[in-house]
Amino acid sequence: MLEERHHGHHPGVLRVGHQSIDWRPTLPRAGRVRVKEHTCDCLATFYELCQAGGLMFVRRTHRLRGVVSVHESPWTVARETQELWLRLLMGSAR
Numbered sequence: 001m002l003e004e005r006h007h008g009h010h011p012g013v014l015r016v017g018h019q020s021i022d023w024r025p026t027l028p029r030a031g032r033v034r035v036k037e038h039t040c041d042c043l044a045t046f047y048e049l050c051q052a053g054g055l056m057f058v059r060r061t062h063r064l065r066g067v068v069s070v071h072e073s074p075w076t077v078a079r080e081t082q083e084l085w086l087r088l089l090m091g092s093a094r
């Protein structure tokens with residue numbers, strides 16, 4: 001029996017006038033990070049809504065020709081990061 005692969009959401013088509021996210025290199029800030037939601041990893045770039053140390057952030061992973069780069073949005077309170085996550089999914093932020 002073949003295992004069915006779970007597909008997450010795909011980010012929306014990027015809108016004119018979208019918000020630019022301040023992507024920063026990943027730093028080891030917490031011993032444990034919990035991924036709350038994610039986009040589908042069938043694309044070269046995928047995103048994860050993460051929580052650690054009482055704060056939330058969005059992690060962006062980009063894979064191209066065997067090279068993987070990981071960046072994070074600023075770590076902020078849950079409400080702000082959840083709003084950013086929704087804008088990313090709607091194509092209003094990237």
